Amino acid sequence: MAVPESDQYPSTSSPADAKTKRAVQQVKKRMNALARRAAGLLLSTVCLPLSALAADPQPTHEFTLDNGLKVVVREDHxxxxxxxxxxxxxGSSxxxxxxxxxxxxxxxxxxKGSAKVGPGEASLILRDLGAEENAFTSDDYTAYYQVLARDRLGVAFELEADRMASLRLPADEFSxxxxVIKxxxxxxxxxxxxxxxxERFKAMAFPASGYHTPTIGWMADLERMKVEELRHWYQAWYVPNNATLVVVGDVTPDEVKTLAQRYFGPIPKRDVPPAKIPLELAEPGERLLTLHVQTQLPSVMLGFNVPGLATAEDKRSVQALRLISALLDGGYSARISEQxxxxxxxxxxxSTNYDAYTRGDTLFMLSATPNQQKKKTVAQAEAGLWRLxxxxxxxxxxxxxxxxIRAQVIAGVVYxxxxxxxxxxxxxxxxTVGLSWKLMDTELADLQSVTPEDIQKAARTYFTRERLSVAHVLPEETAHE
Structure with a gap:
């Protein structure tokens, strides 16, 4: 599985400057593109059974501390x-x-500081160790990570446990x-x-669930946000029994357990507020949004309200939707490109996009830019997508x-x-979205179980006008034509 980047907001608080971060994001995008191309090349030149592409599951262990912190350790030596x-x-939902x-x-x-370190000091400590660190927020979660030498894992644990237990939240730093956030x-x-x-499209496409909220927040809310609100938010959600510690690399479960118990074990558990799953209206009715923005090219977005793996009654339909996305937009020979x-x-x-790994119901999205050289319109592009x-x-x-298509998707997962x-x-x-890490080790088999009839069934079930949101994004100069 892959985590979509569109709704994730990496922190801008770490020492790396904005230019470096933009470069890192560009590298990641290029690597993702290379992964897709490599997967296609691999499968177009080498005739291997799909089972040969899947390595044996790596040793993975899980345990829970007395305070409720779940720990998952995956060995990779x-x-x-x-x-x-x-x-x-x-997260924002x-x-x-x-x-x-x-x-x-x-x-x-x-x-911005906790009991043991002042503002920015934790980042300086990690930088001096040659570690990479950052954080990101999405609809469903907030995560913090470090990549470092195996013998420095205790340092990462100590710093994370300190801010889990004793974040300072100074008012001047918040101001x-x-x-910066605005x-x-x-x-x-x-x-x-x-x-x-x-952002406007997403707000329309999720009329009932918290997924209509932008992760960064509406500007009006940022303007009136108080540090006291953050303090309450921190106290409500940042507790060990609402967190998962994941460690992957050259470690053993015993050494991770010893370190986790030493640094995270003393943090007391607390009750957390009830969290409702972001369920969406199954068939809200067709919605249309026309936007005139400062862009040179018009475009169209289609989004269908569909379940994710956590909310679907028919789990096979989720894997079918994943394969439909690749069938339509899986490279040179995919239907969108070819037709x-x-x-x-x-x-x-x-392009198409479907994120199956969400806490609640999600969207299957298609978007297109009409061919301006051939004088094609947004309406024609929309009709073409519908025809597929x-x-x-x-x-x-x-x-x-x-x-x-299945081989291409599986090769991409393995890569x-x-x-x-x-x-x-x-x-x-x-x-964090309510599924199990064990799905990683059954994902390939789940994809292989999908039949052509499953593809047709999923298309008939989910690609209906009653589930559809459409946005026509037009250049401003056409607003009065």
Whole structure:
């Protein structure tokens, strides 16, 4: 599984400057693209059975401390390196109207000092050890991580346990940091036409659940946010019995357990507020949003309200939706590329997205930019996307097409698992949204069980007008035409 980056907000509080972070994000995007291409190349040139691509599950262990902290350890002894991650079950979908952005703002303030260290000192300690560290917030979770030498794991634990137990939240630091967050929102969303359009689209597409809330928060809420609100948010959610500690790398479960007990064990558990699963209306009715923004190219977004793995009654349909996403947008031979881009020259770019690993109901999304050189319109691009969906509903894919797409998806999963950070992130996100890390080791078999008829059934069930949100994003100069 992969964690989507679109709704995640990495911290801007660590010492790395903005330029470096942008470079890191670009590298990650290029690596993801290379992974997809490598997967396709691998499977187009080497005829291997899919079972040969799946390595035996790595030794993985779990235990829970007396204070409720769950610990998952996955051994990977290829290099003397370890990744440590602490995941809290709280994100923007937990927030209420008028208090949006609390989870992300608290993530920033977690770097501003605790009982043992002052503002920024923990980051300096880790930097001097040659460690990589950062944090990110999403709809469903907030996570903090360090990648460092195996013999320095205790340092990461000590620093994380200290801020779990004794975050300071100084008012003067908050006053400065909230201005950083507001500027972050301006740069990423308010001054970014397509990001702003997607934010509005998401608010429309989730009429009933907390997923309509932007992770960074609405600007009006940031303007009136008080440090006391963050203090209450921290006290409510940042407790060991609402967290998961994930360690992957050159370690043994016994040494991790000893260190976890030493540093996290003394932190007392506390009751946490009840958290409602973000269930969405199954068929809210078709919704249309037209936005005029400062962009040169028009585009269209389609989103269908669908379940994720945590909420689906039919788990096989979730894997079918994953394969449909790849079937439509899985490279050069995928249907969007073959039919709409090269064949009809209807769109110049298009994509799909489906995140199955969410705490609540989610979206299956398609987006496209009409081919301006051929004078194609947003309405024509939308009709082209619909035609591909109707084809899936009318006729299942051939066994050969499904096997090709399935092999590509599985190869991509296996390729991604080569990274200890990706392994840790998969474990942490699964555990935090209410699933089990053990799904990592059954994921390939689940994908292999999907039949062409399952693809057709999922398309017929979920790609309906009653589940649809549509956004037409148009250049401002066309607003009065």
């Amino acid at each position: 290829r290099a003397p390196v370890v990744v440590s991650q602490v995941w809290y079950k709280v 937990y927030e209420t109207p008028g208090q949006t952005g609390l989870s992300h703002a608290l993530e920033h303030m977690m770097f 400065r940091e909230i201005e 500027e972050e929102r301006r740069l990423r969303t308010d001054d970014n036409p397509m990001s702003k359009a997607f 709409l881009e090269r064949g009809e020259e209807l769109v110049s770019a298009a 969906l109707e084809e899936l509903k009318a006729k299942p894919p051939t066994a050969e097409e499904l096997e090709r 991604q698992r080569d990274s200890i950070t990706s392994q840790a992130t998969a474990i942490g996100s699964l555990e």
